[in-house]
Amino acid sequence: MKHYILNNGIKIPALGFGVFLIEDKKICIESVVTAIQKGYRLIDTASVYMNEREVGEGIKVSGINREEIFVTSKLWLQDYGYEKTKKAIDKTLQRLQLDYLDMYLQHHNFTDNLGSWKAMEEVCREGKIKAIGVCNYPIHALKELLAVAEIKPVVNQVECNPVFQQKELHGFLKENDIYLESWAPLGHGNKELLSDLRLSRIADKYGKETAQIILRWHIQEGKIAIPKSTTPSRIQSNFDIWDFELTEEEMNVIRSIDTNKRMGPDPDDKEYKKRIASYVVDI
């Protein structure tokens, strides 16, 4: 397993396990246990995924020490603002049955993100959160945050896959010593992407699956990837990417797949923002 050192000195696994849309409680617990037992040491949840309790349960059941697992959760929009953020962090910790989080992220660039950031900085100084960061921040929002932040974000978790590589944003993040963490690193399981001939030719050479080639590409680009699966064989194969290395030529082939077009929604789109703002999580 490869690790990176974040800008606050904390070590983060380069590959993690995402749990978005694992709604069934039993399946969520089982998937987290399977992932941890197969070697994953980073679990990415969020209050809006409504499965923090199951993630906490899975961590307990896995039999692996909590200290060995990097746990991430996220602030949902209804909890933005200084006071509400502090309460939301405590509730997340309660649901996870943990006394600290390894990383806590703002789920979006949203109203009073700076008030929330101040609260996150304070909780980080108290030690209840080891690292703080953001998701879905475009460059302009990062600049605004960096201008006032006392603690710099350690990651920006954004949509990223071979079709939408976020080259400009990644360049900006590298300049600022912030890691890009790829959500939907497999394009949300997109069939066209996973059967792309350029990827399958590389996969055949190494006796691997295209998903493994994609995940290896994320890591060799210096990004953190957090694939989700509830299929035990895929949980395993998505983790088996440490025994080969893509050549620079192969990296360039994958870089050329970029269309700079999102598969998911544009987090900066006003209509999208309005829509998600009305999504209140009852947890």
Ligand SMILES: NC(=O)c1ccc[n+]([C@@H]2O[C@H](COP(=O)([O-])OP(=O)(O)OC[C@H]3O[C@@H](n4cnc5c(N)ncnc54)[C@H](OP(=O)(O)O)[C@@H]3O)[C@@H](O)[C@H]2O)c1
């Ligand atoms: N911050 C944000 O705004 C944000 C947004 C979206 C996601 N995320 C995070 O990123 C994580 C990953 O994103 P995601 O779940 O949307 O997409 P993803 O990991 O790119 O893809 C997951 C989908 O691909 C399938 N899959 C997984 N491994 C596969 C393989 N080896 N071969 C073929 N299909 C495979 C899964 O199916 P099965 O489960 O049926 O195997 C699932 O349908 C999330 O779980 C969440 O933690 C964050």
